[in-house]
Amino acid sequence: MKALRAYAPASIGNVSLGFDVLGAALAPVDGSRLGDEVDIESADTFSLNTVGPFAHKLPGDADSNIVTQCYHYFCAQMEKVGKTTTPVAMTLSKNLPIGSGLGSSASSIVAAFVALNAFFDYPFDEDTLLTMMGELEGQISGSIHYDNVAPCYVGGMTLMTGATSPVTLSLPLVKDWYYAICYSGISVSTAAARDILPKQVDMATALTFGRQLGVFVHALHAGENELAASVMKDVIAEPYRKQLLPGFDDARAFSEQEGALAFGISGSGPTVFAVCDSEEKAQRIVAYLDEHYIQNEDGFSHVCQIPEQGTTVGPIT
Numbered sequence: 001m002k003a004l005r006a007y008a009p010a011s012i013g014n015v016s017l018g019f020d021v022l023g024a025a026l027a028p029v030d031g032s033r034l035g036d037e038v039d040i041e042s043a044d045t046f047s048l049n050t051v052g053p054f055a056h057k058l059p060g061d062a063d064s065n066i067v068t069q070c071y072h073y074f075c076a077q078m079e080k081v082g083k084t085t086t087p088v089a090m091t092l093s094k095n096l097p098i099g100s101g102l103g104s105s106a107s108s109i110v111a112a113f114v115a116l117n118a119f120f121d122y123p124f125d126e127d128t129l130l131t132m133m134g135e136l137e138g139q140i141s142g143s144i145h146y147d148n149v150a151p152c153y154v155g156g157m158t159l160m161t162g163a164t165s166p167v168t169l170s171l172p173l174v175k176d177w178y179y180a181i182c183y184s185g186i187s188v189s190t191a192a193a194r195d196i197l198p199k200q201v202d203m204a205t206a207l208t209f210g211r212q213l214g215v216f217v218h219a220l221h222a223g224e225n226e227l228a229a230s231v232m233k234d235v236i237a238e239p240y241r242k243q244l245l246p247g248f249d250d251a252r253a254f255s256e257q258e259g260a261l262a263f264g265i266s267g268s269g270p271t272v273f274a275v276c277d278s279e280e281k282a283q284r285i286v287a288y289l290d291e292h293y294i295q296n297e298d299g300f301s302h303v304c305q306i307p308e309q310g311t312t313v314g315p316i317t
């Protein structure tokens with residue numbers, strides 16, 4: 001009997017300078033896995049089982065789980081293109097904390113769609129699947145944004161186009177950048193963290209946003225890493241969201257003093273990240289964040305790099 005497992009990595013939404021349009025996948029340098037997994041196999045009726053360290057924080061009923069909603073949405077899209085589906089048993093290993101700023105819902109959504117697409121012999125191409133993933137992410141967070149689902153699915157650092165094809169573009173990666181990331185352990189709802197943002201931005205902010213993004217993309221392509229890092233500043237969300245994050249200003253001050261190239265909120269927080277040009281610097285910042293930024297026993301930190309590969313799927317061995 002066919003049984004498959006999909007693994008979908010955590011991701012940094014926005015990467016400070018690209019609100020809703022820039023995202024990056026994450027892989028701890030110690031080789032550990034940081035992301036949700038979805039197993040799928042044939043069954044007489046649909047079922048979803050949830051396991052893993054953060055399963056107890058999920059909604060109690062399977063119908064409210066985003067993975068169940070992905071299954072129903074996938075079946076409806078299959079019907080629209082004249083293809084049939086059969087019932088499946090799915091198991092979600094919920095390894096990412098909810099409301100963490102690590103693209104937790106995106107990780108479940110991407111793992112679910114990749115598992116379903118592979119199980120039913122790849123009926124949908126990358127852009128179609130990404131559009132479906134964005135739709136489900138929008139249902140859960142209150143607005144469609146691809147900056148978690150895209151890097152989680154395709155890997156690397158990705159820039160959203162606003163078009164249906166291609167949905168996303170992959171940017172060059174800086175091989176010697178290390179990301180010190182720390183989840184404080186508290187939960188910040190993405191929908192709530194979007195609600196506190198102003199609905200309009202002023203002209204000066206719009207010009208800064210556009211200039212930063214343009215310079216960043218140029219600098220990555222030109223291999224001018226310092227220039228790229230110099231524009232990693234959030235003028236859209238951080239001024240409003242940092243008040244939700246105890247210890248944020250101190251964490252930034254310490255990271256800058258240790259030589260971090262940039263520091264910011266991952267997604268809607270509370271996870272923060274510091275970009276460093278050496279693993280040693282990132283380890284020193286992680287040690288500080290472990291001691292001073294983490295608020296409770298759910299918190300953790302890692303030194304990560306951005307992996308070229310996103311979600312993987314294969315037989316369960």
Ligand SMILES: Nc1ncnc2c1ncn2[C@@H]1O[C@H](COP(=O)(O)OP(=O)(O)O)[C@@H](O)[C@H]1O
Binds near residue numbers: 092104105
């Ligand atoms: N598989 C799932 N993974 C994460 N959240 C889920 C899942 N299924 C349902 N949810 C619900 O979706 C919402 C996700 O909240 P959100 O703040 O967007 O999380 P995140 O920023 O971590 O993706 C929560 O209310 C959570 O209970």
Ligand SMILES: N[C@@H](CCOP(=O)(O)O)C(=O)O
Binds near residue numbers: 013100101194237269
């Ligand atoms: N661009 C979104 C990203 C949300 O990421 P999450 O990991 O907090 O879900 C936003 O900033 O609202």
